[in-house]
Amino acid sequence: MYTQFFGNYLLNKGYVTSEQLIEAIKDQKNTRLRLGVLAIHDGYMNANQVEDVHIAQTHDNKRFGDLAIEKGYLTKEQLDCLLNSQQPDYLLLSQALVDKGYMTNAKFEEAMKEYQSEYGLTEDDFADEQHDKIIQMIQHFYDIKDIKDSSLYAQYITILFNNIIRFIGDDFTPHQATKITVYPTDQCVTQKITGEFSPQTALDMDADSLIAFASRYAGEEFTENDEYVQASIEDFINLHNGLYVVNLSNESSLELTLEPPLPRNSDKLDGVKEYFQLPITFPFGTINFLIEKTD
Amino acid sequence: MTIDSLVILICDDSILARRQLKNHLNSLGCNTIIEAKEGNAAVELYKKEHPDIVFLDIVMPIKDGIQATMEIIDFDKDAYIVMASSVGTQENLREVLSLGAKDFIQKPLKTQQVDEIISKFLKGGL
Numbered sequence: 328m329y330t331q332f333f334g335n336y337l338l339n340k341g342y343v344t345s346e347q348l349i350e351a352i353k354d355q356k357n358t359r360l361r362l363g364v365l366a367i368h369d370g371y372m373n374a375n376q377v378e379d380v381h382i383a384q385t386h387d388n389k390r391f392g393d394l395a396i397e398k399g400y401l402t403k404e405q406l407d408c409l410l411n412s413q414q415p416d417y418l419l420l421s422q423a424l425v426d427k428g429y430m431t432n433a434k435f436e437e438a439m440k441e442y443q444s445e446y447g448l449t450e451d452d453f454a455d456e457q458h459d460k461i462i463q464m465i466q467h468f469y470d471i472k473d474i475k476d477s478s479l480y481a482q483y484i485t486i487l488f489n490n491i492i493r494f495i496g497d498d499f500t501p502h503q504a505t506k507i508t509v510y511p512t513d514q515c516v517t518q519k520i521t522g523e524f525s526p527q528t529a530l531d532m533d534a535d536s537l538i539a540f541a542s543r544y545a546g547e548e549f550t551e552n553d554e555y556v557q558a559s560i561e562d563f564i565n566l567h568n569g570l571y572v573v574n575l576s577n578e579s580s581l582e583l584t585l586e587p588p589l590p591r592n593s594d595k596l597d598g599v600k601e602y603f604q605l606p607i608t609f610p611f612g613t614i615n616f617l618i619e620k621t622d
Numbered sequence: 623m624t625i626d627s628l629v630i631l632i633c634d635d636s637i638l639a640r641r642q643l644k645n646h647l648n649s650l651g652c653n654t655i656i657e658a659k660e661g662n663a664a665v666e667l668y669k670k671e672h673p674d675i676v677f678l679d680i681v682m683p684i685k686d687g688i689q690a691t692m693e694i695i696d697f698d699k700d701a702y703i704v705m706a707s708s709v710g711t712q713e714n715l716r717e718v719l720s721l722g723a724k725d726f727i728q729k730p731l732k733t734q735q736v737d738e739i740i741s742k743f744l745k746g747g748l
Contacts, residue, residue: 494730545638558638565636565681566729569708573728576711585709587635587683 332468334420334500336442343429351423352500353610358423362391365409366401367436368418374433376400420500461485469504469603475622479524483571484605487616490567491607495543502606510596510604510617514552516561517591518568522583524575526619529596530564536612561588623674623744625651631673632657633664633690634706635682639729643677643706646733650740661685665693668701675743678723680707680714688717695722704739706731 334352337343343351363377372395380394387394392410395401401409421439424430430438465481466472474480491499515531532540534552541559542549549556565588575581596602596617605616630652634640644655656671658664660682668676676694680687687705694701703723707714710728718726727735 545642555638555641558636562636562638566708569681569710569729573708573710576713580712582711582713584711585681587681 332464332501333439333442335468335502337424337430337438339503340438340441342434342438343424347424347427347429348500349608351420351427351429352498352608354423354427355419355498356610358419358426360418360422362395362409363432364418364422364425364435365412366395366405367432368421368439369409369412371405371409372400374431374436377432419498468501469605471504471603474620476524479575480603480618482574483618486571486574487567487605490563490570494563494566495540496609499607499609502608504603504605506601506620507604508597508601510602510615512591512594512596514557514560515591515594515596516564516588517596518564518588519586520568520572520583521586523581524583524621526621527596527598527602527617528564528568528619529591529602529617530560530614531617532560532612532614536609536614539609539611540614557590561590564588625740625744626653628652628675628740628743629654629656629671629673631655631664631667631671631676633659633661633676633682633687634679635659636679639679639731643731643736646736647740650737652740661687661690661693664690665697668694669697672698674702675739676701676703677706678703680705680709680718688714688721691718691721691723702743 334348338345338348363372363381366372367374367377380391380398380400383394383398384391392401392406396403396406421435425432425435462478462481462485465484466477469484471477471480488501510531512531513533514537515529517527517529519525519527537560538549538552538556541556544559544563545555565585568585572583572585575583598619601620602617603620607614607616630647632640632643632655640657644657647655656667656673658667662685664676664678678687678690687707691703694703699722701722704725704727705718705723706727706729708729710726715726725739
């Protein structure tokens with residue numbers, strides 16, 4: 328499942344409000360994944376069974392797993408499997424929403440099944456066989472099916488999320504793109520791609536978010552917005568754009584080049600062309616990725 | 623030649639990337655590391671200090687790594703240049719290797735790749 332989009336899906340379908348979603352995103356780090364949500368996600372139990380065990384727990388001081396086995400909802404093997412499975416971080420968002428009472432287990436189950444069937448994505452990662460489906464989903468999500476260079480944008484955004492997961496973390500929620508012509512920057516770096524596909528790209532965020540972003544990227548704890556923090560955002564965009572260009576070179580024989588990244592703090596991005604603004608919310612704040620439309 | 627006698631030039635426009643590579647080289651026992659922020663400075667430093675190994679980024683302001691490779695090789699055809707770049711496209715790879723660069727590391731750098739470069743140099747560069 329292309330999981331980072333699940334939070335946004337919940338928002339679009341009206342399962343949660345944006346205030347609830349933002350609060351849950353921020354609260355993920357204090358959230359502990361529970362067996363009920365995990366069992367629903369893995370398809371071992373449905374929401375009614377989970378509720379039934381929760382009710383039983385109120386008068387029977389036993390653990391969730393033991394009660395679920397007693398009631399015949401789980402086998403011992405399934406329980407072991409759940410306990411030993413790697414617990415994916417993205418489920419923490421759903422758990423946080425359930426814990427806060429913004430969404431019931433039943434709504435979580437319903438939304439997750441709908442989402443899986445709508446996009447037909449069942450894997451937790453960006454495995455190759457999922458690639459085409461992910462491209463289609465990105466085109467659908469960002470409503471870019473009919474624009475010029477649609478597949479190049481979809482591939483760009485797919486690689487962007489891949490790199491964000493790889494270098495920053497997977498605990499984010501993307502929001503719908505907006506088209507803008509003028510963008511006032513805060514802490515910002517731009518990088519121009521050149522060649523047959525030549526959009527300007529940019530990454531912008533506020534100073535506190537940047538310190539957290541840089542700490543994750545560099546794997547060290549920064550406390551002030553110094554030159555290393557500034558270098559981190561430049562490194563990230565250069566690395567991401569580099570990997571995109573390498574990917575195109577290998578897969579489409581399209582040879583693009585990059586200009587050096589340019590710092591553009593407290594400035595204004597404007598030009599003749601529109602930008603797609605892609606906001607992405609992490610627990611530490613929202614980062615805005617911008618990519619210029621080429622037509 | 624021993625690891626502690628190596629002179630290594632790192633040329634990258636990112637202060638973070640330079641520091642990370644330098645820290646790793648220090649941990650291997652390389653003590654003499656000189657740094658440049660862009661190609662022109664790298665060429666000047668090369669001529670002055672004759673480093674044993676050069677780690678060179680490609681996308682940089684003022685003078686990029688490809689032009690710098692050309693000028694360093696022009697000055698010393700045996701220069702031991704290792705490209706370290708995020709833009710390992712087929713075209714870049716072909717170009718820098720044909721200019722005489724010895725190796726190409728795709729960023730993000732893995733410390734193991736750096737270790738291999740150093741040990742390869744020490745074995746062959748006696």
